[in-house]
Amino acid sequence: MSGQLTVPGALTTDLYEVGMALAYLRDGMTGEAVFGLFVRKLPPRRGFLVAAGLESALSYLEGLRVGHTEAAAFAEALHRPVEDLEPLVGLEFTGEVRAVPEGRIVFAGEPLLEVRAPLPQAQLAETSLLNLISHQTAVASKAARCRIAAAGRPVVDFSLRRTQGVEAGLRMARLGALVGFAGTSNVAAATAYGIPAVGTMAHSFVEAYEDEEAAFRAFARAHPGPVTFLVDTYDTEEGVATAARVLRDLGHVPGTGCGVRLDSGDLGDLAVRARRILDAAGLGEVRIVASGGLDEDAIEALVRSGAPVDVYAVGTRVGVSADAPYLDSAYKLAVYDGRPVMKLSAGKVTAPGAKQVFRGPGLADTVGLWDEAPPPGTEPLLGTVMSGGHRVAGPAPLPAVRERFEADLAALPEEARRIADPVAPRPAVSGALAELTERVRHRIERRVFGGRAADG
Amino acid sequence: MSGQLTVPGALTTDLYEVGMALAYLRDGMTGEAVFGLFVRKLPPRRGFLVAAGLESALSYLEGLRVGHTEAAAFAEALHRPVEDLEPLVGLEFTGEVRAVPEGRIVFAGEPLLEVRAPLPQAQLAETSLLNLISHQTAVASKAARCRIAAAGRPVVDFSLRRTQGVEAGLRMARLGALVGFAGTSNVAAATAYGIPAVGTMAHSFVEAYEDEEAAFRAFARAHPGPVTFLVDTYDTEEGVATAARVLRDLGHVPGTGCGVRLDSGDLGDLAVRARRILDAAGLGEVRIVASGGLDEDAIEALVRSGAPVDVYAVGTRVGVSADAPYLDSAYKLAVYDGRPVMKLSAGKVTAPGAKQVFRGPGLADTVGLWDEAPPPGTEPLLGTVMSGGHRVAGPAPLPAVRERFEADLAALPEEARRIADPVAPRPAVSGALAELTERVRHRIERRVFGGRAADG
Numbered sequence: 012m013s014g015q016l017t018v019p020g021a022l023t024t025d026l027y028e029v030g031m032a033l034a035y036l037r038d039g040m041t042g043e044a045v046f047g048l049f050v051r052k053l054p055p056r057r058g059f060l061v062a063a064g065l066e067s068a069l070s071y072l073e074g075l076r077v078g079h080t081e082a083a084a085f086a087e088a089l090h091r092p093v094e095d096l097e098p099l100v101g102l103e104f105t106g107e108v109r110a111v112p113e114g115r116i117v118f119a120g121e122p123l124l125e126v127r128a129p130l131p132q133a134q135l136a137e138t139s140l141l142n143l144i145s146h147q148t149a150v151a152s153k154a155a156r157c158r159i160a161a162a163g164r165p166v167v168d169f170s171l172r173r174t175q176g177v178e179a180g181l182r183m184a185r186l187g188a189l190v191g192f193a194g195t196s197n198v199a200a201a202t203a204y205g206i207p208a209v210g211t212m213a214h215s216f217v218e219a220y221e222d223e224e225a226a227f228r229a230f231a232r233a234h235p236g237p238v239t240f241l242v243d244t245y246d247t248e249e250g251v252a253t254a255a256r257v258l259r260d261l262g263h264v265p266g267t268g269c270g271v272r273l274d275s276g277d278l279g280d281l282a283v284r285a286r287r288i289l290d291a292a293g294l295g296e297v298r299i300v301a302s303g304g305l306d307e308d309a310i311e312a313l314v315r316s317g318a319p320v321d322v323y324a325v326g327t328r329v330g331v332s333a334d335a336p337y338l339d340s341a342y343k344l345a346v347y348d349g350r351p352v353m354k355l356s357a358g359k360v361t362a363p364g365a366k367q368v369f370r371g372p373g374l375a376d377t378v379g380l381w382d383e384a385p386p387p388g389t390e391p392l393l394g395t396v397m398s399g400g401h402r403v404a405g406p407a408p409l410p411a412v413r414e415r416f417e418a419d420l421a422a423l424p425e426e427a428r429r430i431a432d433p434v435a436p437r438p439a440v441s442g443a444l445a446e447l448t449e450r451v452r453h454r455i456e457r458r459v460f461g462g463r464a465a466d467g
Numbered sequence: 468m469s470g471q472l473t474v475p476g477a478l479t480t481d482l483y484e485v486g487m488a489l490a491y492l493r494d495g496m497t498g499e500a501v502f503g504l505f506v507r508k509l510p511p512r513r514g515f516l517v518a519a520g521l522e523s524a525l526s527y528l529e530g531l532r533v534g535h536t537e538a539a540a541f542a543e544a545l546h547r548p549v550e551d552l553e554p555l556v557g558l559e560f561t562g563e564v565r566a567v568p569e570g571r572i573v574f575a576g577e578p579l580l581e582v583r584a585p586l587p588q589a590q591l592a593e594t595s596l597l598n599l600i601s602h603q604t605a606v607a608s609k610a611a612r613c614r615i616a617a618a619g620r621p622v623v624d625f626s627l628r629r630t631q632g633v634e635a636g637l638r639m640a641r642l643g644a645l646v647g648f649a650g651t652s653n654v655a656a657a658t659a660y661g662i663p664a665v666g667t668m669a670h671s672f673v674e675a676y677e678d679e680e681a682a683f684r685a686f687a688r689a690h691p692g693p694v695t696f697l698v699d700t701y702d703t704e705e706g707v708a709t710a711a712r713v714l715r716d717l718g719h720v721p722g723t724g725c726g727v728r729l730d731s732g733d734l735g736d737l738a739v740r741a742r743r744i745l746d747a748a749g750l751g752e753v754r755i756v757a758s759g760g761l762d763e764d765a766i767e768a769l770v771r772s773g774a775p776v777d778v779y780a781v782g783t784r785v786g787v788s789a790d791a792p793y794l795d796s797a798y799k800l801a802v803y804d805g806r807p808v809m810k811l812s813a814g815k816v817t818a819p820g821a822k823q824v825f826r827g828p829g830l831a832d833t834v835g836l837w838d839e840a841p842p843p844g845t846e847p848l849l850g851t852v853m854s855g856g857h858r859v860a861g862p863a864p865l866p867a868v869r870e871r872f873e874a875d876l877a878a879l880p881e882e883a884r885r886i887a888d889p890v891a892p893r894p895a896v897s898g899a900l901a902e903l904t905e906r907v908r909h910r911i912e913r914r915v916f917g918g919r920a921a922d923g
Contacts, residue, residue, distance in 0.1 A: 019633040019655075020655075022654045022655040022658055023627070023633050023636070023653075023654075023655045024627075024653075024654055024655075025625070025627055025628065025652040025653065025654070025666055026652050026653075026654050026657070026664045026665060026666030027652065027666035027667050027668055027669060028666075028669075029654065029666075030666055030667075030668065030686070030689070030690060031668055031669060031671075031672045031686075033689050033690075034672070034685050034686050034688070034689035034690070035675070037685075037688065037689045038685050038688075038689070040675060040676075044671075044675070046671070084654060084658040085654065087658065088654050088657050088658065088664035089664070089690075090692065091692075130675060134669075134671065134672075137628070137669070137671075138627050138628045139633060141628040141629065142627060142628050142629065142630060142632065142633055142636060143632075143633070145628070145629055146629075146630070146631045146632055150631075169481065171479070171480075171481055171594050171598060172481065172593070172594045172597040172598050172601070172796075172798075173597065173598065173601055173602070173793045173794075173796070174598060174602070174631070175602045175606075175630070175631035175632065175635045175638075175787065175792070176598065176599075176602055176631065176632055176634040176635045176638060177475040177479050177595060177598055177599070177634070178632040178633070178634035178635070179631045179632045179634070179635060180479070180598060182631075182632060196481040196482050196483065197479075197480075197481065197482075198478045198479075198480055198481070198482055198485065198540060198541065198544050199475075199476075199478035199479045199480075201482070201544050202478055202540040202543065202544065208482045208544035208545070209482060210481055210482030210483035210484075210485075210486055211483050211486075212483055212486065212487055213483060213484075213487060213590075213593070214799070214800075214810045214812065215487075215500075215502070215590065215593075215799065215800035216487045216490070216590075218800050218803070218808040218809070218810060219491070219496060219500070219586060219800060219803045219808070220496075222914055229490050229493075229494050230486070230487075230490050232490070232493065232494075233486070233489050233490035233493045233494070234486060234489075234490070234545075236545075236546065236547075243812050244810055244811070244812060245810075245811050245812075245911065246811075274812070275812040275815050276812070327793045328793075331631065331787075331792040331793050332792075333792055333793065336631070336787040336788075336789055336792040337629045337783045337784075337787050337789065338629075340628075340629070342628075343670070343671065344670075344671035344674050344675060347674070347675045352674040352675070353674070354670045354674060354700055354701075355700070355701050355702075356670065356699050356700060356701075356730070356731040356732070359731050455701065458677075458678055
């Protein structure tokens with residue numbers, strides 16, 4: 012079967028993770044570490060994030076194993092004899108993972124995932140975990156904004172041709188479905204994830220025939236069900252008129268399930284003209300699909316203008332999250348061997364301790380310590396999803412993940428949902444976490460700087 | 468072996484390609500088509516592109532085959548009985564590919580690749596070809612700008628943790644090497660492509676030990692060769708002083724191959740201070756590595772300021788080509804069954820006919836017809852790389868690809884190389900291509916519009 016995802020393995024890591032793991036093993040530093048993965052700051056134009064990528068992260072951890080082949084590759088990369096890598100052979104992930112389930116809405120500073128495992132294991136996993144969670148959370152969040160902008164009209168994914176690789180295309184299709192998209196053009200993704208597949212025709216199809224009408228009739232002959240014609244290859248209004256003629260002749264009275272697609276020009280204006288032509292032809296049921304460089308801003312503008320667009324097809328800009336193609340994510344040591352730790356680098360201070368997020372009504376969150384009592388009326392967001400290196404439950408089906416998203420979206424404050432200039436809620440910090448942070452900071456400053464503040 | 472690339476197959480396509488291929492087969496439209504893949508317009512802040520992705524595109528075409536499994540998936544996606552897909556079963560790519568070799572510098576409007584094959588085959592391949600070529604060309608072009616900005620100092624790739632998937636991370640490492648990067652942190656990529664692996668340590672490593680000095684000494688014990696210490700976990704100047712003490716004790720006199728890495732704060736200022744501390748300690752050979760959100764702009768600013776940075780490590784912004792995460796690429800029918808065709812959609816007019824790019828001195832290019840005589844003193848850029856569905860030669864080794872890039876870079880006009888406000892050369896159009904374009908446009912306008920211009 013084609014279209015499989017790249018499976019990250021032990022080699023899918025930065026060399027420094029290997030170097031550190033070796034040093035830890037040499038020094039017997041195999042005590043339990045807690046690392047937290049979080050986003051430091053939301054990108055501009057994001058009022059929220061949608062947690063995503065956890066399923067792939069757990070698959071990676073379940074399959075993580077350093078065998079002799081991997082040890083040989085590490086040795087080569089480090090210019091070391093293979094015997095030096097012996098301590099790493101047999102390493103597997105045997106730890107615990109606590110995480111926010113996929114589909115939940117989250118904010119800056121909240122751990123999306125915490126790993127509790129012997130230090131060398133937790134370190135080696137850093138690179139792939141960051142990659143999987145950051146990328147998918149970024150794309151799911153962008154897609155969610157399109158879904159909001161469309162205000163109830165269906166949105167579909169046409170991004171495969173321009174995502175950053177075919178793996179990213181598969182991810183995008185799944186993440187779109189996760190935030191409520193109605194379908195994808197990506198056959199591999201539709202097959203792998205059970206998402207409705209959607210599609211029309213390309214300009215080349217129209218060009219390959221003698222004229223537009225011949226092309227539409229040929230397409231309809233080959234496809235006995237509902238069809239959507241691409242009408243802008245030469246002149247859009249002529250194209251709509253031709254499509255109307257062919258659709259009437261088809262006898263799918265009155266065009267149920269059929270459509271025309273607009274892919275260039277002033278989409279709002281053309282949709283109005285197309286609607287008029289179709290209605291005049293008695294084809295009030297024929298839908299208008301808009302595509303071509305759409306993102307949440309373009310969709311919102313079309314919706315606000317009252318353009319009679321029935322389906323929005325998004326592609327490139329959403330598939331690469333063009334205005335925020337990455338997240339400022341981090342995977343930071345929070346506890347080693349029972350000792351809470353933190354980082355004081357300029358502008359990158361982290362908080363110590365194993366954490367939990369307590370969610371109150373209206374998505375009012377408090378970041379606190381894992382073992383502190385939940386404030387009254389709050390729900391803990393992180394749950395244990397992996398224990399002893401094994402998942403505690405199978406992957407959640409896509410519809411269940413989508414329901415989580417829908418429930419959080421319904422509770423998200425209006426100012427965070429906004430497409431233009433959204434304002435993201437800022438999670439509070441619990442008293443216990445604030446106190447621990449101060450205590451650890453003082454301990455480090457006393458030790459490292461003899462009392463002076465860090466970095467000036 | 469872990470870290471393999473996703474292999475796109477027949478399912479890695481948009482549903483509409485399948486729908487069109489079926490219609491073509493039904494109508495006996497299996498005549499030869501020529502499709503050209505090109506970038507319509509360069510993104511802002513790009514004076515050139517680096518052709519990339521061809522090797523993966525050829526691998527995809529060589530493996531493209533519709534078997535019964537794929538036909539069943541297509542049937543399901545189309546809600547059709549599997550018998551209806553029978554005409555597609557057994558489809559393989561048997562065509563010809565002409566392409567610009569990887570590593571060559573190219574501009575807007577120039578075909579990077581042309582496919583000549585029976586129409587259904589060429590259509591089905593559209594989505595994956597666009598994906599592979601567009602993504603890799605975008606990333607190689609971004610990486611090339613970093614290479615230029617560094618003005619001879621080594622650049623290395625640290626992007627894996629934030630690329631759009633692990634496949635994109637593998638691609639980035641290879642593309643960096645292609646444009647002259649000195650190494651990658653990505654072990655899977657180093658192993659797969661024979662690129663030097665590089666790496667230092669993380670802040671978590673320093674935090675896991677009682678103090679910075681203990682961490683540095685532990686790392687050096689575990690790594691008998693040259694080491695690079697990360698010095699900004701707590702206070703950068705203290706960190707450099709500690710590193711200097713440990714490096715002197717190591718006895719790698721005078722620190723050859725060793726380094727310190729700065730990852731936060733004002734990198735230019737900190738590099739000056741670090742250099743002073745190291746020099747005062749007699750460690751003039753210890754290199755300063757800068758990382759943390761670097762791109763071509765940041766590198767150029769550091770180089771211009773005279774900051775004593777010896778190695779630039781780039782990550783996220785380069786791995787996702789953050790300022791231009793996609794290209795405005797297109798795959799357009801240019802000839803069907805001997806008849807040149809074109810598209811007249813508003814703002815998206817394409818040129819008909821099979822094409823060639825003729826390159827003169829200083830990368831002065833002319834886009835012309837495949838079979839026209841090369842203008843004197845020019846070299847044709849596209850060559851036949853696949854014939855009868857098979858490569859005409861094995862993949863070019865990475866060093867050979869890099870040499871092509873170096874040669875073109877040396878000939879690239881200064882204004883196109885500029886980091887800020889580059890000006891891209893505009894290829895000329897040959898007389899023969901201009902004439903054909905006019906002829907085809909008139910033919911279509913007469914037929915479709917009865918003489919009126921397209922779209923107003």
